[in-house]
Amino acid sequence: MTEALELLTSASLWAAVLRIATPLIFGVLGALLCERAGVLNLGIEGIMTMGAMVGWLAVFLGADLWTGLLIAAMAGALMGLLHATLTVPLGLSQHVSGLGITLFASALSYYLYRLIVEVGQTPPTIEPFRPLDLGPLTDIPFFGPVLFGQAAPTYLALLAVAILAYVLARTPLGLAIRMTGENPHAVEAQGLNPIRIRIFAVMAGSALMALGGAFLTTAAFNSFFPEMVQGRGWICIALVVFASWRPGKALLGALLFAFFDAYQLRLQTVVDGVPYQLFLMAPYLLSILALVLVARRAEVPEALMAPYRRGER
Amino acid sequence: MTFKTTRRTLMMGAAATLALPTYIRRANAQTAIRVAGVHASPVENAWNSRIHLAMQEAAASGLIEYEFSEGVAATDYPRAMREYAEGGAQLIWGESYAVEREAREVAADYPETAFLMGSSGGPEGENFGVFGTRNHEAAYLAGMLAGGMSETGVFGSVGGYPIPEVNLLINAFRMGVTEVNPDATFLNGFIGAWFDPARAQEMAIAQIDQGADILFGERIGTADGAQARGVKAIGSLIDYTPRYPDTVFANAIWNYGPTIAAIVADVQAGNPVGRDYTEYSFMAYGGNELIYVPEMVPAEVVPAMEAKKAMIEAGEFEVPIDADEPA
Numbered sequence: 001m002t003e004a005l006e007l008l009t010s011a012s013l014w015a016a017v018l019r020i021a022t023p024l025i026f027g028v029l030g031a032l033l034c035e036r037a038g039v040l041n042l043g044i045e046g047i048m049t050m051g052a053m054v055g056w057l058a059v060f061l062g063a064d065l066w067t068g069l070l071i072a073a074m075a076g077a078l079m080g081l082l083h084a085t086l087t088v089p090l091g092l093s094q095h096v097s098g099l100g101i102t103l104f105a106s107a108l109s110y111y112l113y114r115l116i117v118e119v120g121q122t123p124p125t126i127e128p129f130r131p132l133d134l135g136p137l138t139d140i141p142f143f144g145p146v147l148f149g150q151a152a153p154t155y156l157a158l159l160a161v162a163i164l165a166y167v168l169a170r171t172p173l174g175l176a177i178r179m180t181g182e183n184p185h186a187v188e189a190q191g192l193n194p195i196r197i198r199i200f201a202v203m204a205g206s207a208l209m210a211l212g213g214a215f216l217t218t219a220a221f222n223s224f225f226p227e228m229v230q231g232r233g234w235i236c237i238a239l240v241v242f243a244s245w246r247p248g249k250a251l252l253g254a255l256l257f258a259f260f261d262a263y264q265l266r267l268q269t270v271v272d273g274v275p276y277q278l279f280l281m282a283p284y285l286l287s288i289l290a291l292v293l294v295a296r297r298a299e300v301p302e303a304l305m306a307p308y309r310r311g312e313r
Numbered sequence: 314m315t316f317k318t319t320r321r322t323l324m325m326g327a328a329a330t331l332a333l334p335t336y337i338r339r340a341n342a343q344t345a346i347r348v349a350g351v352h353a354s355p356v357e358n359a360w361n362s363r364i365h366l367a368m369q370e371a372a373a374s375g376l377i378e379y380e381f382s383e384g385v386a387a388t389d390y391p392r393a394m395r396e397y398a399e400g401g402a403q404l405i406w407g408e409s410y411a412v413e414r415e416a417r418e419v420a421a422d423y424p425e426t427a428f429l430m431g432s433s434g435g436p437e438g439e440n441f442g443v444f445g446t447r448n449h450e451a452a453y454l455a456g457m458l459a460g461g462m463s464e465t466g467v468f469g470s471v472g473g474y475p476i477p478e479v480n481l482l483i484n485a486f487r488m489g490v491t492e493v494n495p496d497a498t499f500l501n502g503f504i505g506a507w508f509d510p511a512r513a514q515e516m517a518i519a520q521i522d523q524g525a526d527i528l529f530g531e532r533i534g535t536a537d538g539a540q541a542r543g544v545k546a547i548g549s550l551i552d553y554t555p556r557y558p559d560t561v562f563a564n565a566i567w568n569y570g571p572t573i574a575a576i577v578a579d580v581q582a583g584n585p586v587g588r589d590y591t592e593y594s595f596m597a598y599g600g601n602e603l604i605y606v607p608e609m610v611p612a613e614v615v616p617a618m619e620a621k622k623a624m625i626e627a628g629e630f631e632v633p634i635d636a637d638e639p640a
Contacts, residue, residue, distance in 0.1 A: 114355075230512070
């Protein structure tokens with residue numbers, strides 16, 4: 001038991017928390033942005049897979065890592081455009097379209113990968129983002145490796161939280177997005193175009209999701225596997241509710257989930273006699289519990305999942 | 314250094330698959346038999362890749378004609394089997410783990426077709442043969458090397474799910490370690506996925522934090538953790554050394570060629586194939602082997618391992634099969 005508690009003081013655990021959280025932070029921000037404008041995006045799992053593949057492939061074909069991320073984001077935006085086209089102007093079921101996007105994007109990623117890449121015994125590799133070494137900062141005991149020894153995209157994810165929080169809460173654009181998610185008719189009355197705002201939000205959100213996928217292949221690992229997103233997208237969908245559609249809380253939720261995961265990986269090796277499934281279950285179980293406690297007070301965007309049709313009353 | 318290892322693997326694999334068909338063809342001078350592979354996963358996934366490679370080699374040597382489907386979902390699996398059976402394949406290779414009942418129904422409907430399935434169950438009827446994955450002997454030998462190399466005496470392992478074929482591998486590795494290092498401590502973790510390299514890597518790092526300095530990587534991603542922290546790792550099924558040159562010093566390789574040769578011989582001879590072909594994965598048949606990088610292994614730990622290897626090949630020592638979940 002003391003061993004289990006001692007784990008909590010190890011810098012390695014907390015460094016792992018940020019690593020594990022990074023793809024979730026991107027994903028949850030992306031899902032949040034879509035939903036804030038009123039569109040549920042269940043394409044997330046496939047969009048993350050697409051981002052993972054495209055980001056990796058770009059680097060594999062000679063782009064530098066940051067360009068790879070940019071191309072991944074663009075691929076994500078493209079998938080977002082598809083989802084938005086189906087759900088916003090055409091007003092189709094957001095659930096059906098989203099799940100369709102997930103199936104389509106996952107399969108397409110693998111298809112393109114197989115067309116372009118020759119796979120040997122193990123899939124080919126790229127030189128991924130390495131943990132930063134900021135000299136004296138990284139050498140600070142405990143905080144150094146946790147805060148200043150991460151791969152660069154992790155800081156981008158944290159920056160994205162701040163930017164999204166600011167844009168949503170403090171800018172006219174953010175107000176328009178939020179209003180589109182609450183009452184698109186009011187947006188229209190203001191002379192803005194809720195259809196365009198929704199399409200923009202879904203594309204931008206999907207780009208963020210794709211960055212989360214790309215992190216898996218350009219920083220957390222250096223190859224692509226078709227199944228490697230492993231449900232991280234679905235976690236993000238739940239985390240949005242946990243976060244009550246607020247970026248700050250979304251960061252908290254992602255960190256919490258990552259903490260449970262990093263901790264259970266360590267507990268598995270320290271605690272004997274408990275079935276490993278219980279440990280693996282823990283992050284999901286605790287997230288559901290947190291969801292139950294928090295979601296009661298969550299303020300759901302009023303127009304979420306309601307297609308906007310002009311002139312409809 | 315790594316090139317040497319790779320070439321040896323290649324040559325041994327090629328020799329095994331080339332030699333056996335020659336022998337078989339002498340016994341029964343017949344034309345190549347038509348084999349259809351139904352892979353549930355993409356063929357580059359480690360386990361499937363070993364089978365796919367052996368099939369391609371067998372086809373190149375004229376033993377079989379090989380066609381295949383990959384990434385076949387469980388719901389679609391019986392359909393793919395039937396299609397190949399209708400199409401005149403003489404032997405259908407597959408993996409029935411997720412479709413045990415349906416696969417057996419298909420086999421019953423096509424009594425003239427031979428079936429060879431990776432399976433958790435036993436053989437059935439005249440034409441439904443099964444095989445298990447056995448590279449545990451090589452894992453045991455890898456453990457003997459590792460046991461003499463570790464400085465901390467703590468050994469980690471990262472597995473996907475605790476199914477028998479994973480458990481017996483990790484347990485064999487541990488038994489090998491214990492033979493040369495009775496005081497060894499073992500850590501183990503399952504990641505609950507076959508392909509989540511990021512998580513396998515986090516698990517590896519967690520074990521290294523607990524003192525492990527040699528990791529048995531049942532899953533890809535484990536060696537990445539070892540590489541990041543500068544400790545050593547062992548690969549399973551395929552040769553991971555080219556990918557992690559200074560990290561993976563040994564690999565427990567699985568060779569599927571002997572199994573193919575055995576069932577093809579049965580088909581050609583008209584013998585019923587409704588039996589268990591697992592034994593052809595054993596070292597005595599060349600079904601698994603340890604390859605290692607001599608420069609990375611202290612010379613003094615090699616003789617004991619080589620002696621044990623000779624005993625296994627001669628049938629004097631049997632690596633115990635323990636399919637219980639490792640703690």
